[in-house]
Amino acid sequence: MEIVIGTKRWSSWSLRPWLALKRTGAPFTETLVELRQGETTTAEIGRISPSKLAPALKDGDLVVWDSLAICEYLAEKFPQAKLWPDDPALRAIGRSAAAEMHSGFTALRGECPMALEEAPRKLDISEATQKDVRKIVERWNQLLARSGGPFLLGEWSIADAFYTPVATRFRTYEIALSDHGDAGAATAYGERLLATPAFLDWEREALAG
Ligand SMILES: N[C@@H](CCC(=O)N[C@@H](CS)C(=O)NCC(=O)O)C(=O)O
Incomplete structure (x- = not known):
């Protein structure tokens, strides 16, 4: 391939x-x-x-x-x-979360592009982007509470692949999730996405290139 x-x-x-x-x-x-x-x-x-x-x-x-x-x-x-879980209900929820990212959160995507080379800096995000962030925090907390973590559906899945670039944006633009809802589980989850060996490989190659 x-x-x-x-x-x-x-x-x-x-x-x-x-x-x-x-x-x-x-x-x-x-x-x-x-x-x-x-x-x-x-x-x-x-x-x-x-x-x-x-x-x-x-x-x-x-x-x-x-x-x-x-x-x-x-x-x-x-x-x-097992890129998706075996349980059909959990799989449908994961697909909903991935599709929601794929087709939405346009304000966040437009205003905060992925830029792995940039040092973290505080960005004053627009009201539309704040609304996207609130929704993402809510979704992460909802799914983590349902599955018990450590990833959205329990084990790592395609849903987590879809939100990994979002976690890089939160880091680059210093978006504190606690400013946008109950950030307890969501903050740790975002950090977890950025610590997976596969993401670290990608990041290393990105910064070397
Ligand atoms: N909906 C597409 C979006 C793909 C897309 O927009 N790719 C960008 C890069 S992230 C691209 O190829 N841009 C072409 C360019 O910059 O000329 C997908 O999910 O794969």
Whole structure:
């Protein structure tokens, strides 16, 4: 398998399926495309991805584009990796949380892009972004209370892959979760996402590149 990803410092959409792929333990190669180079970026990604966006996964003749679709494909191809839990209700909840991230939180995504190279600095976030943060804190607390942790559904899953870039944004822009709700379990969870060996590998490679 080959995964096409964008610049590791910035490409939050690439990080998510890359974490899931790592979790499967399957061998893969990486094709890294430098983002923010205009037509060059589009052309390079477009050589593999029909959307001309990263990420894309190539498995033989098959190309899967879009972060969530790649994660779902990996969950089906590698059932032993348990990228989703066995329990259908818990799985549906995890999918809801991942889809909520995939299709929403646009204020946070726009105002606080992933920037792993930046030193933490306090950003005065807009009311719209504050609303996104409140909702994320509420969701994390809800799911952690339901599962008992340490990850959203108990064991690490695709839902956690989807929120890992969010945790980097909270760190980079010094967003204190206690300013946006009951942050007890949520704060520790965000820190846990940033301490997984797979994320630390990605971060090291991002900062070296
Ligand atoms: N919905 C897509 C979004 C993919 C996306 O927006 N990728 C960005 C990088 S994070 C991209 O390829 N941008 C192209 C560019 O910067 O030219 C997904 O989930 O995979």
